[in-house]
Amino acid sequence: MAHGTASSMTRAERFTRSLVAMIEAPTPTFSFEFFPPKDDAAAEQLWEAIRRLEKVSPSFVSITYGAGGSTRDRTVRLTERVLQETSLTPMAHLTCVGHSVTELRQVVGTYAAAGVRNILALRGDPQGGLGQPWVAHPQGLNHADELVRIVKGFGDFTVGVAAFPDGHPESRTLEDDVATLIRKEQQGAEFAITQMVFDVDNYLRLRDELARRGSRLPVIPGLMPITNARQVVRMAELAGQPMPRAVTDRLERHGDDAEAVREEGLAIATESARHLLDEGAPGIHFITMNRSSATLEVFGNL
Template sequence: MRLSEVYAADALAVSIEIFPPKTPAGDAALRGHLQQLCRHNPAFISCTFGAGGSTRDRTLQWCRIIRSELQRTAVAHLTCVGSTREQLIELLDEADAAGVRNIMALRGDAPRGQDRFQAVAGGFAHASELVELIRERHPDWGIGVAGYPEKHPEAPSLEADLNHLKGKVDAGADAVVTQLFFRNDVFLSFRDRCAKLGIDVPIVPGIMPITDPARIQRITAMCGSSFPEDLARRFDAVGDDRKAQFEIGIEHALRQCEQLKAAGVPGIHFYALNRSDACHRILTALGT
């Protein structure tokens, strides 16, 4: 199924994002978690592309597992980091050979040790160029792109960032999947601004259930998403009680999902962090 079809259906399209584990034990555990989550009939499972292309082969290996073992639509993430146009074409050919027909097209971040992203000679500076390349070579593939309700950390303003997002959609993206956020008003205002700019593809919220507040604060610092003070206070109040932290995280994410569903989102993309417990609880409560 292509991304354009995924979001054309009436039902809420749930999707799960994973990253390739580093060890065989991690692979085995992830298989188990995904089998559990497949009971909720995810519209697709996407696999990230490691920083600097570090998981290049593993991303496609996991896309093959998603397709053949789990019988689900696989979406391969692909970034421009460290690759020339020709190398990106090779990667697309490999994705084609693996039966992948949907790509999450990203610029990627600067490799460790560099403070700003720099395109390699003969490579791309912006995700929009990757979208153009994919559209040119594979006109019928599904293409997702990243959107930032709280703006991309490098963008001078949300307005500038939204104009660049429009550039990615005009280049041929089928859907925008957002960076994680914890306040729905931020997403809903972003969605309104996208509509005003004529961004007319599905805008899909990205939700990360919090199971470990210490880890989440590191992640939000990296991706520029704000962490609500009232939520931080609730976590502080339970100290190191892991079970209580988990329950607070689930409750918050579930409330977000219920409100987003009521607000008519076409789907919800879960940053599942290779686990199933939190998403399983949320999806069960959502009735999906």
């Protein structure tokens, strides 16, 4: 899994690295997700995590895009800085929320000029939050497949999309989710990364149904090591994905023992990752919450 270091790999070489080739290779990919920091203290924590994770030579890292496009400028700056100052290959998230097509094209053009060539194209959550109706920008887009088409229209971009093993909050059936992914693939999406996976069987059902429908889209499962039970339960609810009882029961048996909850959470993440890789998942995408310790422990267990 040694993909190169700052001293052995030039920026130009990382510019031409193919995420798709890595994802389709026999060896699984390991990647990490960060979000733009809100202040100097958060930035210091983030860069400490990045430097620690850089040492294990991940396949790539992704930088999220805030609700309603609220972190657009910070996402762009952080992605550019990761490309320029580290040995990492960055992938920028981009959402349709609150943006006109003209603004979206400007963001993609900024990435192109900076040498960033990997984008995760997302519709994004409604501006009012989950449970609220989706309202597109008057000059914007309604669906992620439309954004994929725009990004691919710029030429030399590798484009990934989101997948929802537990079902998108607005979809009715697994078949709806599969049909949506196939539409994204038809517009040029080359891989998908899932929301947090807590139920491996749901991931496998989605992947197998895609294959049955003739899709060749690799689907990378997203995992988040649980270190704070309340926080993760809340995040799962906000994403419209209540955590499975099998997971919450294991966490709740430790009560208020924070260290025991953390150890149980790491064990759950390790077991899930091993199961996913044994079942042929192309890699694991770790949601880090801008901290490295728990992620590195699970990574080390693998």
